[in-house]
Amino acid sequence: MRKIVGSLAALLFILVFAFPASAQPLKDIENHWAKKEIEWLTSKEIVSGFEDGTFRPYTQVTRGQFVAYLARSLELPAGDSAFPDVPASSRLYKEIAAAKKAGLITGNDKGLALADAPVTRSDVAAMLDRAMQLKGDYTKRQPLTYADASKIGKYAYLSVERMSYYGLIKGTADNKFEPQKIATRGEAAVFIYRMLEKLGMVDSGNEPGQTGSQEAEIPIADQQSVKVRMNTKGVPLTYNKKKTDAHILSTDVHYYYHVGKASDPLGSLQVTLRKLDNGDTFVFTKFVHNGTDTYSASVILPFEQADSYSLAKYSSFGTVNQQHHGVFGVDKTSHPIGILSVKKDSAIQNEVMLGKNYLSVQRQTNYPNGQRSVIRELLEEKESYEVGKDPDRQTMTARIDMEVRGKAVSESWMLISGKPLFAHATHRDDWFKRTITDYISINNWLTADGAYTKLPWSIEPSHQMGYGRNVGRLQGGVYLTAYKENKERYLRDLVVNALADLDTLSEGGLTAGRNPMFETEYTSSGLKSQYGLTAPYIDTRHNENAALFLKNTAEILNIPSLKAANLRYADFLVSQKGLGNIIPVTASSYLIADYYKADGPKVRTHASLNHTLGEMRFLLETYKQTQNAVYLTTARQLKAGVENLNWVRPNGDLWYQYNGNQVFKGNDYENLTLMDLLLSQNIFAETGIPRSKAFDAMIKQKTQYLVDNERPIIPAVIQLLREQGFGDMINQAYPASTRKADVEERPKDALDLLAE
Numbered sequence: 001m002r003k004i005v006g007s008l009a010a011l012l013f014i015l016v017f018a019f020p021a022s023a024q025p026l027k028d029i030e031n032h033w034a035k036k037e038i039e040w041l042t043s044k045e046i047v048s049g050f051e052d053g054t055f056r057p058y059t060q061v062t063r064g065q066f067v068a069y070l071a072r073s074l075e076l077p078a079g080d081s082a083f084p085d086v087p088a089s090s091r092l093y094k095e096i097a098a099a100k101k102a103g104l105i106t107g108n109d110k111g112l113a114l115a116d117a118p119v120t121r122s123d124v125a126a127m128l129d130r131a132m133q134l135k136g137d138y139t140k141r142q143p144l145t146y147a148d149a150s151k152i153g154k155y156a157y158l159s160v161e162r163m164s165y166y167g168l169i170k171g172t173a174d175n176k177f178e179p180q181k182i183a184t185r186g187e188a189a190v191f192i193y194r195m196l197e198k199l200g201m202v203d204s205g206n207e208p209g210q211t212g213s214q215e216a217e218i219p220i221a222d223q224q225s226v227k228v229r230m231n232t233k234g235v236p237l238t239y240n241k242k243k244t245d246a247h248i249l250s251t252d253v254h255y256y257y258h259v260g261k262a263s264d265p266l267g268s269l270q271v272t273l274r275k276l277d278n279g280d281t282f283v284f285t286k287f288v289h290n291g292t293d294t295y296s297a298s299v300i301l302p303f304e305q306a307d308s309y310s311l312a313k314y315s316s317f318g319t320v321n322q323q324h325h326g327v328f329g330v331d332k333t334s335h336p337i338g339i340l341s342v343k344k345d346s347a348i349q350n351e352v353m354l355g356k357n358y359l360s361v362q363r364q365t366n367y368p369n370g371q372r373s374v375i376r377e378l379l380e381e382k383e384s385y386e387v388g389k390d391p392d393r394q395t396m397t398a399r400i401d402m403e404v405r406g407k408a409v410s411e412s413w414m415l416i417s418g419k420p421l422f423a424h425a426t427h428r429d430d431w432f433k434r435t436i437t438d439y440i441s442i443n444n445w446l447t448a449d450g451a452y453t454k455l456p457w458s459i460e461p462s463h464q465m466g467y468g469r470n471v472g473r474l475q476g477g478v479y480l481t482a483y484k485e486n487k488e489r490y491l492r493d494l495v496v497n498a499l500a501d502l503d504t505l506s507e508g509g510l511t512a513g514r515n516p517m518f519e520t521e522y523t524s525s526g527l528k529s530q531y532g533l534t535a536p537y538i539d540t541r542h543n544e545n546a547a548l549f550l551k552n553t554a555e556i557l558n559i560p561s562l563k564a565a566n567l568r569y570a571d572f573l574v575s576q577k578g579l580g581n582i583i584p585v586t587a588s589s590y591l592i593a594d595y596y597k598a599d600g601p602k603v604r605t606h607a608s609l610n611h612t613l614g615e616m617r618f619l620l621e622t623y624k625q626t627q628n629a630v631y632l633t634t635a636r637q638l639k640a641g642v643e644n645l646n647w648v649r650p651n652g653d654l655w656y657q658y659n660g661n662q663v664f665k666g667n668d669y670e671n672l673t674l675m676d677l678l679l680s681q682n683i684f685a686e687t688g689i690p691r692s693k694a695f696d697a698m699i700k701q702k703t704q705y706l707v708d709n710e711r712p713i714i715p716a717v718i719q720l721l722r723e724q725g726f727g728d729m730i731n732q733a734y735p736a737s738t739r740k741a742d743v744e745e746r747p748k749d750a751l752d753l754l755a756e
Contacts, residue, residue, distance in 0.1 A: 037193035057186030064115025068095035083113035122156035129159035174418030175279020231296035272448035284448035295404040306396040313338035355413035373523035421490035450501035471542035475549035515568035570622040589640035613676035643694040678720040
């Protein structure tokens with residue numbers, strides 16, 4: 001009886017498999033991530049559905065079935081024999097015989113095809129590789145960074161390297177290959193489609209994500225995609241091109257579209273997938289609308305096999321106090337929406353940091369020498385999102401809405417992970433609270449070109465809502481310090497994203513190993529009026545912090561190519577005396593001018609006290625690292641330059657800057673210079689330099705001024721004052737910090753403070 005039942009079941013399966021049931025729409029793939037590929041392959045009768053109108057995308061695939069898909073898709077010529085375990089009566093004899101003749105399947109050591117055995121992802125890679133080599137020279141390889149690469153069998157390892165290089169295999173959302181996982185029918189369809197697409201055999205000629213409709217779908221991983229949809233009727237998205245940029249620990253894949261018809265576009269859409277080394281992916285979406293109408297668009301993330309979700313929102317932890325700042329005015333940005341956790345049976349499948357929608361206009365001033373100053377005028381930060389679920393299909397969908405405003409740029413971002421972005425809820429909550437409190441120092445308007453942050457009012461072109469790519473804020477020191485403290489995944493992602501931002505600003509110079517000096521792309525109206533200095537130029541303090549960030553990141557994340565990144569900036573500082581970009585103080589001491597223009601007329605500007613102290617400390621740190629006396633000599637000359645000047649103002653505060661005509665000017669920072677002075681005394685002790693009496697006098701002067709005027713002193717500065725014997729100057733209004741990063745692991749640079 002058991003044999004009869006088995007035979008009937010086998011006969012039923014043969015009938016279902018042999019007679020395609022895909023003439024009608026398949027009813028179980030509407031929200032499946034491989035819908036496009038399944039529909040195309042069924043239309044070509046490469047794969048087929050079942051008589052009940054389903055495709056069953058999650059059903060496992062056998063070795064014989066996958067070989068059959070390959071044989072049909074490549075239209076292989078007939079073979080005259082198969083394997084001992086594949087008789088001529090087998091439903092797959094024709095396809096397996098053809099595949100054997102073509103060399104796509106070789107059998108095991110006993111000469112068996114094992115056609116009914118489940119096909120693993122390693123098997124798939126090997127078969128795809130053979131199919132690709134059959135059609136051409138597809139031998140380039142990509143070093144594997146999958147977390148489980150060591151588990152890939154020797155027989156498939158080179159194939160996985162090649163198929164990863166050509167994009168046929170993308171891995172999972174959490175950066176795994178899963179070599180022994182059994183491939184599903186949905187996955188098999190995608191593998192076959194990608195192969196045909198790479199071979200130029202997809203008749204539409206589409207690149208991934210190409211569309212002539214109002215929706216573009218772009219694959220992120222083997223079971224994850226992102227969709228960008230125009231909600232306004234009659235406005236299609238027309239594919240233009242694709243471009244890839246490699247960064248350190250990440251890769252950008254840019255997809256470009258025309259908004260409207262290619263012959264007469266209304267604007268453009270750029271979708272960038274920034275794929276990080278740990279498998280997480282930033283999705284940046286940018287609309288540039290040249291028309292006058294306002295359109296609606298959405299960025300959509302579908303999730304398969306999900307039945308519930310939770311959303312941790314930043315707004316649950318307070319409201320940003322967007323008060324007026326003496327330098328920056330009012331910053332109208334705030335924070336991301338929050339973290340969406342998508343679950344299956346209470347287990348987290350994916351987490352997504354949802355960013356907001358930023359509307360802006362690019363403004364620029366052009367100069368006679370062909371150079372320019374570029375900023376963005378922020379129009380509005382918008383928040384509109386929706387999370388929905390379909391219990392019947394076990395799918396979830398997250399959607400960020402975007403306003404595509406006429407004559408404007410509209411941008412949004414999200415970060416997708418197959419792992420929790422925070423392993424500890426307390427760390428997540430602390431970061432959310434800190435983001436709200438310190439929203440000015442933590443970037444929230446993220447783009448593929450880099451983070452845009454509030455600029456001072458004194459910029460050109462002049463706009464109160466002026467934002468730009470500020471080198472001092474692109475570097476991720478604030479994230480690196482926090483990551484060092486708690487090792488949370490989200491903070492590491494922000495560090496890697498900052499590396500990509502700096503590389504993008506330098507047009508790939510960082511990845512190429514040139515360790516570039518970073519130039520500002522906007523002009524300070526004060527520098528222009530006083531010195532005639534226009535963008536681009538080098539801001540020494542911002543480059544100091546970028547160099548420190550790169551060096552510290554290299555050490556913490558173990559990136560050998562960046563471990564000498566700080567030497568480029570140290571050599572730049574040493575060279576300034578020979579270039580004449582200094583302000584002499586005595587015959588043997590000087591200050592380095594804050595700004596340097598590499599191209600065009602050389603302009604000597606002023607020297608700020610905090611810039612000089614930062615440069616001196618940077619050189620001493622480099623001396624400790626290299627024992628090269630040239631760095632020590634330059635640092636001593638800068639130290640003497642500071643000590644030989646009287647920086648005390650009549651009001652008891654310190655002066656901000658010193659000009660070449662021996663004039664002091666400007667209001668000093670409340671905490672930054674004091675931090676620099678205290679840290680300078682520490683590094684003097686570390687390098688065998690006696691404690692500076694002049695620096696101690698300035699520390700006392702500055703501290704007394706802050707106390708007398710009841711000005712805030714940040715925890716790190718309070719801790720340093722107490723450590724160095726100035727605790728009696730600060731009363732109970734300035735309690736010592738108990739935060740671990742302040743007390744035990746305080747960084748030896750002022751990255752966080754400069755950002756603030």
